[in-house]
Amino acid sequence: MPIFDSPMLLAVLGTAVVCGLIGLDRTAAGQFMLSQPIVAGPLTGWMLGDPTAGIVIGAVLELIWVVDMPVGTFVPANSTISAVCATAIAALGSEGAASLAVIGFSLLLTTGMVPVTMAADTVVRKWNARLAFTAAAVTRESSGRTLAKAHLLGLAVFFLKSFALCLLFLPAGIAAVALFGQMPETFHRAMSFFVKLLPLLGAALIVRRLSMKSVDAFLIIGFILAAVAGAVFHAPALIILVLTVTGGWLGARYGGLRR
Amino acid sequence: MADYDDKKIGAADLLAVFWRSLLIQASWSFERMQSLGFAYAVEPALRKLYPDRAEYEARLRLHQEYFNTQPYLASFILGAVVRLEQDRASGRNTAADVSGLKAALMSPLGALGDSFFWGALKPLAAVTATALLMTGSSWAPLLFLFLYNVWHLGIRASALFLGYANSGDAVDLLARYRFTKMAKLFKVISLSVLGGMLGMLPAWRQEFRPAMNVGDLFLALSGLAITLVLTGIARKGGSPVKIMLGLAACCLALAYAGVI
Secondary structure, X not given: OOOOOHHHHHHHHHHHHHHHHHHHOXXXXXXXXXXXXXXXXXXXXHHOOXXXXXXXXXXXXXXXXXXXXXXXXXXXXXXXXXXXXXXXXXXXXXXXXXXXXXXXXXXXXXHHHHHHHHHHHHHHHHHOHHHHHHHHHHOOOOXXXXXXXXXXXXXXXXXXXXXXXXXXXXXXXXXXXXHHHOXXXXXXXXXXXXXXXXXXXXXXXHHHHHOOOOOOHHHHHHHHXXXXXXXXXXXXXXXXXXHHHHHHHHHXXXXXXOO | OOOOOOOOOOHXXXXXXXXXXXXXXXXXXXXXXXXXXXXXXXXXXXXXXXXXXXXXXXXXXXXXXXXXXXXXXXXXXXXXXXXXXXXXXXXXXXXXXXXXXXXXXXXXXXXXXXXXXXXXXXXXXXXXXXXXXXXXXXXXXXXXXXXXXXXHHHHHHHHHHHHHHHOOOHHHHHHHHOHHHHHHHHHHHHHHHHHHHHHOHHHOOOOOOOOOOXXXXXXXXXXXXXXXHHHHHHHOOOOHHHHHHHHHHHHHHHHHHOOO
């Protein structure tokens, strides 16, 4: 069982603060994509001394949630909290060297948290309506400073939401990882394999969103180019990537974008 | 020739509006969406244009009306509104329908921006960077931020100045950026890179690569086949959460059966 001593509590608190700050980028401030799992995961892993956990979790969650778009009033899954919490749970629950099985289990735990984070996002967006009404009422006799204060209070609300959820999830997750360590080897094998399937699920979800066809011609062109360049010519990943970008571009240009 | 009380909005004023536009969604709500954020962003320009306190507050109240669009392309509307407010304040166009302009532009630009930025640019940057990250390039997150923000910040900043210069002529914006065509192109390239990522499966980091004692080509083909099966499941309406939980259950069953 991990001991919730001072360094652990400090790490949990620090992670929650970082989650709150990065979470602002999600909707409230800038939207520079610092909040995306591919950035938030590695950053958290690096901060907590387990970059591998951050890279694995960041890559997997990025693929799974990238096409979940905040269109209109739809509130997408909060992949920032998922990435930060999954990485922190894996890193802190394993003292900085999470096994693949623990990473898989952490990912599974944060999958269960998704409905909770979506509900919290919904509550915050309902509550924020009060800020607009407050500002509208006050500016009748006051200046834009009151409006600015009311508007910027929303940043604090968004920060507190991510901060509080992180504080809630992390201790529970770390305790769950400790219990997972005592489970039979079968569970560990299952979770290790689970991690290896998730990038394929992410790829499937992207294909579903970007293409009308189940077997998309451009997907197959990219696959063949990469498989041939990799297997026959042993080309490095960067070269293969350039090839697939060029292949897609040429296909779009001469295929006339008939989609 | 009419005598106008010209009030100049300079680059510094537009930059102040741009800086504030980065926080346009700070108080986003279901009911009022970006209404408060829009008023907050345009406020520095109103303060300069309307020295009379009562008029300034009246204009500020006007801009707290309902508003929602794609947050990056909101800068185009902000630029146009600053221009119309300038024309109104100087007496050049006292009948400028600022509310009408906002209402006319926010929905089309919202749909266009969502489709381009969320639906095409973000997947392209993410798939490219993830493919590199999975094959061992630890700097891939920085590439992701670069690929995305070159477009994001470039368009966001230039759209503000363009909106100001052409008073909200959306045709000019569309002619310059051709969002729909670019979105289609980005989606096609994303799919090609995604296929490439699957073709590179034998070169993935060991954390992602299944430990199967088969040839590289067979391994890559297996990955493609599983992806296509999962695409079929996802098309039948499975949410990511449900499919992830289902996959975890399948993995447990396979582990208990001794297959993995």
